[in-house]
Amino acid sequence: MTTLDLRGLVPAPVTPFKRDETLDFDAIRRLGSWLAGVDGVKGLVVLGHAGEGTFLTQDEQAAVISAFREAVEDRLPIIAGITGEGTAVAADEAKRAVAAGAAAGLVYPSHGWLRFGFQKGAPQDRYRQIHEESGLPLILFQYPDVTKATYDLDTQLEIAAQPGVFATKNGVRNMRRWDTEIPVLRRENPDLQILTCHDEYLLHTMFDVDGALVGYGGLAPEPLVELIAAGKAKDYAAARAIHDRLLPVTRNVYHRGSHMEGTVALKEGLVARGILEHATVRPPLLPLAEGAGAEIAAALQSAGLTSVAAYA
Numbered sequence: 001m002t003t004l005d006l007r008g009l010v011p012a013p014v015t016p017f018k019r020d021e022t023l024d025f026d027a028i029r030r031l032g033s034w035l036a037g038v039d040g041v042k043g044l045v046v047l048g049h050a051g052e053g054t055f056l057t058q059d060e061q062a063a064v065i066s067a068f069r070e071a072v073e074d075r076l077p078i079i080a081g082i083t084g085e086g087t088a089v090a091a092d093e094a095k096r097a098v099a100a101g102a103a104a105g106l107v108y109p110s111h112g113w114l115r116f117g118f119q120k121g122a123p124q125d126r127y128r129q130i131h132e133e134s135g136l137p138l139i140l141f142q143y144p145d146v147t148k149a150t151y152d153l154d155t156q157l158e159i160a161a162q163p164g165v166f167a168t169k170n171g172v173r174n175m176r177r178w179d180t181e182i183p184v185l186r187r188e189n190p191d192l193q194i195l196t197c198h199d200e201y202l203l204h205t206m207f208d209v210d211g212a213l214v215g216y217g218g219l220a221p222e223p224l225v226e227l228i229a230a231g232k233a234k235d236y237a238a239a240r241a242i243h244d245r246l247l248p249v250t251r252n253v254y255h256r257g258s259h260m261e262g263t264v265a266l267k268e269g270l271v272a273r274g275i276l277e278h279a280t281v282r283p284p285l286l287p288l289a290e291g292a293g294a295e296i297a298a299a300l301q302s303a304g305l306t307s308v309a310a311y312a
Helices: 025-036 058-072 087-100 122-134 153-160 175-188 221-232 236-254 261-272 292-302
Strands: 009-011 044-046 078-082 104-107 138-142 165-170 193-196 211-214
Touching: 009 044, 009 221, 025 044, 025 058, 044 058, 058 078, 058 087, 078 087, 087 104, 087 122, 104 122, 122 138, 122 153, 138 153, 153 165, 153 175, 165 175, 175 193, 211 221, 221 236, 236 261, 236 292, 261 292
Parallel strands: 009 211, 044 078, 078 104, 104 138, 138 165, 165 193, 193 211
Antiparallel strands: none
């Protein structure tokens, strides 16, 4: 298995749409090319929550993978969100991702588990079958503690030790669990790349990780690369300063009624940065309230994140 090096920033970009909600390939090219040109970005994860991946048809999912791969011109690996409900369905999705050019897969839990929980051993079997059938290197996705799809420590350890699993995206959003489980994952699997996905409060987790796999990286990659570097250097003062500079943006993008609104806010932010022309999303997502775009633009301006003119 070829292991990707994701020790740095791994943005999970939005999927741009035209106003009629069809895929906007010109905007994908702008977005992908810009992110690939930021020093410290190590890969792109497409078709995730920020990318509205479950709102796309199978053909559209493949087209998005291919379009982002063309946009980065092989400078970065493209990692596909694997979101299918059933294990066999997810394995087929992974095979389509390989055919479209994906270099790895971020495996989501079967979504029925969010409400009902999972049987012991089922997550391990999901990763095993997806890897065996597709050959994709896989990233373990740890869901928030408030869901029934979050994995206990033993389950995480067993998945991390399986062939094909090379990294974990941890979004447990319970700092007690983070502080006790991450050291064990690190000790038992020293080669496992540990990536935080705590977009809305990165500071606490930044000192324990190899990198960050975040939707936020698709809007503000430059300061997040700096934040990762400060965390690795154990420079709290520098990390805190970056965190505080970004806080108005963080609040406007992620401190909303629903975390899913962050996707809409990311698109509004990309309008302000000159990458997107508008913030069209697909239902069930809805536009933000009137004035939100101006508020997000002002927050970006205050953080020194202005228009990316070269890609406008």
